[in-house]
Amino acid sequence: MSERTIVEIHALETTAAANLNRDDTGSPKTMEYGGVTRARVSSQAWKRPIRRMFDDLLDPQDLGIRSKKVVDILSKRIIALDESLADEASELAEAVLSKGAGIKLTAPRKKKGTEDQEDNRLNQSSYLLFLGKRQYDALAQLAVDTRKESSDLKEAQTAIGKMKKQIKQIIKDDKAIDVALFGRMVADDTDLNVDAASQFANAFSVQAVDTESDFYTAVDDEKKASDDDDENGGDSGAAMLGEIEFNAATYYRFADVDANRLFDTLGDVDATAKAIGALVKAFVMSMPQGKSTTFAQGTLPDLVVVNVRDTQAVNMSGAFLTPVKPDYVENATKALVKRAQEMDKVYGVAPVKTWVVRIGDATKSADALAEPVSLQQLVDGVEETVASRLSQE
Missing domain, CATH: 1.10.8 (Helicase, Ruva Protein; domain 3)
Known part of the structure; x- marks a missing residue:
């Protein structure tokens, strides 16, 4: 049995109107993939809310x-x-x-x-x-x-x-757990650097996405149609005009963590297992806060698949090279399951253990990977598996 313990997290998450991650012009970030434009959220934009959630999941003194x-x-x-x-x-x-x-x-x-x-x-x-x-x-x-x-x-x-x-x-x-997970670069002295134990991919939409625009107005509460002493000649219309770009998408999200590397830094089996459990939970529950007061994009994933492998981490983004058709969640789930099964068969990288957390009938094809469990059961199972494997080394 390989001594490697790699934990990978896959998720499908749908947002309605939102601007999760803006570029320098204020537009939602995009990318070209499979010949079409996809919505994109940078890894940095999702890592920050994950780190912030650690304050509630871990002892703050164990953080950086x-x-x-x-x-x-x-x-x-x-x-x-x-x-x-x-x-x-x-x-x-x-x-x-x-x-x-x-x-x-x-x-x-x-x-x-x-x-x-x-x-x-x-x-x-x-x-x-x-x-x-x-x-x-x-x-x-x-x-x-x-x-x-x-x-x-x-x-x-x-x-x-x-x-x-x-x-x-x-x-x-x-x-510090978050320093060990996300790494540290000290430009003045590379001896103080810490290699990140985790990797995060940019989230991207499984379907082609067009950016839309929301034209909005703000009305002065104290302005009346009878006002005739202002520069607008008593106009009771908007006091401010603006425009916000947004999109709606089903995202594929991926991250992985090398439990062995994290253990090398933390030096404690239980602390390592707990840190990975917290990472899994924060990955699932977190959301970038870009324009959150305007769009309230507080969604949770439709599907979460977590694998423990003893080979290497496998990103399943290739499942969506061909944009999926409506219904997006159902077809994206089928594409993800098919890709996972083909990868395991062809490359011999079958997981040591798999957990599935899902909601709705659209994700039921994921049952072919593992019996569905709750998020807490997933976190507990990951921590127990990581601790058991590291203790055997």
Whole structure:
């Protein structure tokens, strides 16, 4: 038996009018596939709501923070440990991050209209740094301890600058679950990088999709037809006009996670299994929030198929190279099942275990892959299978 444990998640999800992920012009993102235009949602647009959902599924202390405001974050943790260092916290934080970790810090760009005003904002990293909360706590403790052992701030900064190996080791020991899943790139020092244990594909529509446009108006509540003293001569029409583009589609979504790689980073079987269970649940329940107040696109998948393989992850996007015809969910389900069965037969990549979560009669052909279960049964089954396989290594 192969020692590899790869968990892959497939989903079919339908949204009505929505603009989940906009391009630089405000239009819903699209792609050309199979000779037609498809709706598309970037992997980044769906990963963010997944990460945000982790706050409800996992211990927040086991997660990371992705931000440029690293000095501000570390300063607040230093003050939380010792309020007497409030006036020196930012200098100590800069010493730890810059002199110790080797992270380049720069002054934030000034906002328009503030050129002649004093800017009290703290220095930032030049890129988004993804660092575990426990790492921030450990770095803050190091700064506080070093300051207590020094006669003044300058001596403490010098001492911190000589602790590069210790500081970098704290960062390397990062066990934050989302950092391990999604990876970290540190431009200033590749030794601090973390390879992502998961991969996310761009979601795309299984059918050809045309972008439509919604022309809207907003009326002034206080404006009356009798008003004749304004520039519109008493016009009681709209005070504002606008246009929003949208589409409607059935999306194929895919992601996978290498349980072995995640275990290498986290170093704990139960933590790894729990992290993958949380990823599966968040993948299913999350939704990008683009224009959500306008379209309320709070849907859930029609079909979810989760496989555990000991070979490699298999993206089933080829099932939809030929655009499916109405009924989209039913025909997309049949295409997905057919593709999965052919892949397993031809390439010998049959899953070790498969779970199916589905709703409605349109997805009943997926029963050929596995007996349908609830989402919680799926999550529990994935965690149990991952933990059992990792424990056998």
